[in-house]
Amino acid sequence: MNFSELTIDRCCITGHIFKGNEAKPITGSIIEYETPYVGHVKVELSLYVQMLNNSSLYPRDILSGISKNRTLNGLEPIVFTSEFVKDGYKSLNVPEVFEEKAFHFLRHLHSTGGKENKEFELRSGVECMIAYATPDEFNRILDFLNDEQFINIGHVTKLAGGSVLYQRVKLTSLGKDQARKGLPKMPLFGLVSQEISTGNLAIDEKINHARTLFFDKPESMDKMRSACETLSHILEPLRDDLETYFSAKDVSTFFQIVNTFDIRHNKDTTKTLQHPEQLEWIFYTLLNTINTYYKIKKRLP
Structure with missing residues (x-):
């Protein structure tokens, strides 16, 4: 394929079409863009093409979670290479099992205003990236946190396209305690589930x-x-x-x-x-x- 003729118009992780100036000018062999969904992304040009053509072969939820969380934490993006998306990401000990993702998101809510009784409005198609989850899995995560009485959900609305809007989400006292307590360092927490x-x-x-x-x-x-x-x-x-x-x-x-x-x-x-x-x-x-x-x-x- 002639890379010079390639149109860079969408995220290779989620497939979302870029808006405005989300895509940066191509410099060398790196594609760079930043969207509200996945945050700041840098990916090798050859891998960008491969992911567009065969997205199901790559750990999309993990990659979007890495990008989104690093952006939220003010960190520079990791350049995604073929080696990184195959095995390299495992060295980061990112949450991969359901419980890890749920408690990671609980701690995120706590650190971004939940400890001060902030109310959140969450869209499953957007915030799922923070939890390293698919939208459906994110819905189950919120159900789990609600069932465990770690959060209260004021109102739930199903939106067009299958997304879900959660309004007036607040951490409970139990949820605050659990977030402060934290969990054993990964990968040890995975021992509970495996x-x-x-x-x-x-x-x-x-x-x-x-x-x-x-x-x-x-x-x-x-x-x-x-x-x-x-x-x-x-x-x-x-x-x-x-x-x-x-x-x-x-x-x-x-x-x-x-x-x-x-x-x-x-x-x-x-x-x-x-x-x-x-x-x-x-x-x-x-x-x-x-x-x-x-x-x-x-x-x-």
């Missing part, structure tokens, strides 16, 4: 029981502690085998950390767990170790 298969049905059931117990409402220190204890019982018999995949020093340090806290032991040398954040750290450490161990074990002969 399937962990050990090949042993009894162990899988214990892991699922521990996850349900840890996140069951209402939260309590006793339930969180019991969940951690369940995971520690899973790992204890694996202690020697862990040294096959991790160094003996690392395994020893890991169990020393677990045993130092009063999850299973009641000794004068144990440290008292007084805050849920301490149990969150222990829980995700245990769960991530189990997940990593079984993944490596399946991969190696």
